[in-house]
Amino acid sequence: MFFLPFVRVIVWCFFCTIMAGQSLSITMDDGPNLDATPKLSGDERNRRLLEAFREKHVRVVLFANGIRGGDSPSGIRWLEAWGKAGHRIGNHTYSHPNLDEIGVARFKEDLLRLDRLIRPLPGYWPMLRFPFLLEGKGVVERQAVQVMLKEQGYGSAPVSIPTYDWFFNQRLHSLLKEKPDADIAPVRALYLQHLVGILKGHRDLGRKLLGRDPVHTLLLHHNLLNALVMPDLLRMLDSNGWKVVGPEEAYRDPIYDEDLTTVGYSESHLGAMARKRGVLLKEIRFLEAQLAVEKANLKEYIH
Numbered sequence: 001m002f003f004l005p006f007v008r009v010i011v012w013c014f015f016c017t018i019m020a021g022q023s024l025s026i027t028m029d030d031g032p033n034l035d036a037t038p039k040l041s042g043d044e045r046n047r048r049l050l051e052a053f054r055e056k057h058v059r060v061v062l063f064a065n066g067i068r069g070g071d072s073p074s075g076i077r078w079l080e081a082w083g084k085a086g087h088r089i090g091n092h093t094y095s096h097p098n099l100d101e102i103g104v105a106r107f108k109e110d111l112l113r114l115d116r117l118i119r120p121l122p123g124y125w126p127m128l129r130f131p132f133l134l135e136g137k138g139v140v141e142r143q144a145v146q147v148m149l150k151e152q153g154y155g156s157a158p159v160s161i162p163t164y165d166w167f168f169n170q171r172l173h174s175l176l177k178e179k180p181d182a183d184i185a186p187v188r189a190l191y192l193q194h195l196v197g198i199l200k201g202h203r204d205l206g207r208k209l210l211g212r213d214p215v216h217t218l219l220l221h222h223n224l225l226n227a228l229v230m231p232d233l234l235r236m237l238d239s240n241g242w243k244v245v246g247p248e249e250a251y252r253d254p255i256y257d258e259d260l261t262t263v264g265y266s267e268s269h270l271g272a273m274a275r276k277r278g279v280l281l282k283e284i285r286f287l288e289a290q291l292a293v294e295k296a297n298l299k300e301y302i303h
C-alpha cells in the first residue's frame with residue numbers, strides 16, 4: 001500500500017510530460033507579401049493574420065523578404081506592425097534566392113540586404129529561414145554557410161513540421177480565378193484535414209525518435225489561404241491538444257542545436273535527425289507518401 005501513491009505520481013508525471021509537451025511555435029515565411037491576390041488585398045491579409053493571432057494571444061515569427069512589397073513604405077509599416085504586436089521578425093533573405101544556384105558569397109549579400117531593412121524594426125531577430133529550406137548542396141557548402149551565419153551573429157531556424165500550405169494556396173488561387181465567388185469551404189476542410197494528419201505524424205515521429213515531445217516548429221506561409229483560415233487553424237490546434245508557444249521558446253529546444261551539416265537536405269529537422277541515426281526510415285517514407293497522396297487528392301478535387 002505504501003508505494004501506491006508514489007506509483008500514481010510517477011504515472012501522472014509520465015502523462016503530464018506527454019500532454020504538456022505537445023507544443024509548437026508557428027513560423028510564417030514570405031511576409032509581409034503585398035502582392036495582389038483574389039478576395040483580399042495585401043493590407044487586408046496582414047490585418048487578418050495579425051487580428052487572428054491577437055485574439056488568441058499567439059506570438060509567431062515572420063520570416064521576411066524584401067520582394068513582394070517588403071521593402072516598400074507600406075511593407076515596412078506592416079513589418080513594424082508585426083513587431084509592435086509582439087511577433088519576431090526573422091530573415092528569409094531579400095530576394096528569396098536558391099542557395100544551390102547562387103553560392104554562399106552572393107547568398108550572404110542577399111541576407112545582409114534584408115538584414116539592413118529589418119534590423120531597425122521592433123521584434124528584429126537575427127535568425128535565418130533558408131529559402132526553399134535549402135541549406136547547401138554539399139557538406140563543404142553547408143559548413144561554409146553555417147560559418148558565415150555565425151560571423152554575422154545569426155542562427156538558423158529549421159522546421160520540424162513542414163506542410164503543403166503553399167500547394168493548397170495555389171489550388172485556392174486557381175479555383176478563385178476560375179470562379180471568383182466559389183465556396184472555399186471544401187478547400188478549408190481539406191487543408192485543415194491535411195494539417196491534422198501532418199501534425200500527428202510528426203508528433204509521433206518526435207516521440208519515437210526522442211522518447212519525448214520536442215517543441216515543434218510549424219512551417220506556414222504568409223498567403224491568402226492562411227489569412228482566410230487562421231482563426232479556424234488556431235481552433236484546430238487547440239482542439240487537437242497543441243499548445244502554441246513563442247518562437248524563442250521553440251528554438252531553445254536542444255534538437256535545433258544538433259549539427260546536421262553531414263546529412264544533407266531534408267524538409268523536416270526531425271527527418272534529418274532520424275536519417276543521421278539511420279532509424280525510423282520507414283516512418284519518414286510513410287510521412288512523405290502521405291503528403292504526396294494528399295497533394296494528389298487535392299489536385300483531383302480542384303483542377
Ligand SMILES: [Zn+2]
Binds near residue numbers: 096131
Ligand atoms: Zn519562402
